Amino acid sequence: MMRWRRGEVYYNMDKTVENKTGNMVSYWEIFKCFSKIGAFTLGGGYAMIPIIQREVVEKKKWIGLQDFMDVLAIAQSAPGVMAVNISIFLGYKLRGNKGSIVATLGSCLPSFIIILLIAIFFAGFRDNPIVVKIFKGIRPVVVALIAVPVVDMVKESNLNVYRALLAVATAVAIVFLRVSPIYILLVVGVFFFMGRYFGDKKKKEQSSSNHIDKEGGER
Amino acid sequence: MIYLQLFWVFFIIGLFTFGGGYAMLSLIQSEVVIKHAWITAEKFTDIVAISQMTPGPVGINSATYVGYTVTGNVFGSLLATFAVVLPSFILVLTICHLYVKFKESNLFASLMKTLRPIVIGMIAAAAGILITKENFFDWTSWVLFAGAFAACQWLKTNPIWVIITGGVIGLIIY
Numbered sequence: 001m002m003r004w005r006r007g008e009v010y011y012n013m014d015k016t017v018e019n020k021t022g023n024m025v026s027y028w029e030i031f032k033c034f035s036k037i038g039a040f041t042l043g044g045g046y047a048m049i050p051i052i053q054r055e056v057v058e059k060k061k062w063i064g065l066q067d068f069m070d071v072l073a074i075a076q077s078a079p080g081v082m083a084v085n086i087s088i089f090l091g092y093k094l095r096g097n098k099g100s101i102v103a104t105l106g107s108c109l110p111s112f113i114i115i116l117l118i119a120i121f122f123a124g125f126r127d128n129p130i131v132v133k134i135f136k137g138i139r140p141v142v143v144a145l146i147a148v149p150v151v152d153m154v155k156e157s158n159l160n161v162y163r164a165l166l167a168v169a170t171a172v173a174i175v176f177l178r179v180s181p182i183y184i185l186l187v188v189g190v191f192f193f194m195g196r197y198f199g200d201k202k203k204k205e206q207s208s209s210n211h212i213d214k215e216g217g218e219r
Numbered sequence: 220m221i222y223l224q225l226f227w228v229f230f231i232i233g234l235f236t237f238g239g240g241y242a243m244l245s246l247i248q249s250e251v252v253i254k255h256a257w258i259t260a261e262k263f264t265d266i267v268a269i270s271q272m273t274p275g276p277v278g279i280n281s282a283t284y285v286g287y288t289v290t291g292n293v294f295g296s297l298l299a300t301f302a303v304v305l306p307s308f309i310l311v312l313t314i315c316h317l318y319v320k321f322k323e324s325n326l327f328a329s330l331m332k333t334l335r336p337i338v339i340g341m342i343a344a345a346a347g348i349l350i351t352k353e354n355f356f357d358w359t360s361w362v363l364f365a366g367a368f369a370a371c372q373w374l375k376t377n378p379i380w381v382i383i384t385g386g387v388i389g390l391i392i393y
């Protein structure tokens with residue numbers, strides 16, 4: 001209960017900071033937010049998702065959950081590290097090109113410094129008994145944190161039977177068949193465009209009203 | 220010369236890895252361990268383990284580590300890290316411009332709507348893949364898992380605090 005209340009006060013403080021600087025989010029605030037995210041992303045890019053969701057979607061309200069899911073789909077489809085791609089995208093959304101540079105720097109800097117220190121000073125880091133104990137406790141927690149956004153996203157998405165099946169099939173294909181998510185995104189994307197193309201053709205054959213012609217022209 | 224090579228290798232790694240950090244590992248291994256022999260396979264395994272124990276994506280971490288080991292200085296590690304981020308930075312920024320332009324279009328909006336269930340499945344799978352014997356070695360791991368899930372889902376505790384608490388509990392009970 002205490003922690004929750006403390007969280008609320010922090011939230012309010014951030015709000016006043018935002019009001020002082022006007023509607024624009026300052027570069028410093030972007031940097032601060034993303035370096036915080038970068039510092040606590042243990043266990044790969046997906047572990048970043050719950051933390052970004054909490055900080056950027058729920059606390060700062062910089063982006064809605066639906067838009068955030070769009071960003072995730074795009075970040076996964078683009079090459080490179082997913083967590084960095086998310087930072088680039090969100091930074092751009094907040095303050096354009098410069099914003100994306102600041103967000104990327106922020107999310108990379110903590111891990112850069114930590115790895116550099118380990119590379120220079122602690123060669124035996126991974127065998128250190130204290131480190132081993134701490135990580136035995138952290139690993140299952142990180143798995144739980146990754147699972148949490150799934151619940152919110154299911155609630156937000158109004159899934160019908162087909163869309164729910166698609167979500168389940170995706171998870172099964174990735175976990176058990178080890179299919180890369182990028183291929184699933186690509187294949188469904190291609191089917192989507194094919195469906196649109198042939199769907200439009202059918203419509204055109206049935207009636208040649210102006211409205212449908214317009215839609216076809218847009219494509 | 221070594222700097223140029225380092226930049227080029229990590230630029231290529233950044234450009235050709237789709238699908239996140241772990242997909243990156245095999246490419247990094249073939250370039251850095253096998254082709255250039257900058258580090259040994261054993262050292263590479265160490266880097267992967269350290270990446271999992273430290274914050275940040277595996278791709279970035281290994282670039283930082285390899286950059287330092289190969290050149291023996293901070294500039295080398297900075298260069299490798301910069302090189303691995305650069306391709307996705309250019310590409311994603313281009314996509315951003317297009318996204319802002321096409322966001323309002325019907326076609327794009329319904330494409331994104333179609334892809335959303337996949338995003339959900341993708342994240343669920345990321346959690347599923349991590350349920351391994353190493354991460355969940357006895358019942359205490361499952362208690363920690365359930366506790367963390369409940370704290371985040373219902374008490375809305377900040378994930379950062381949940382991670383720190385998990386680490387402290389691990390230090391005490393193991």
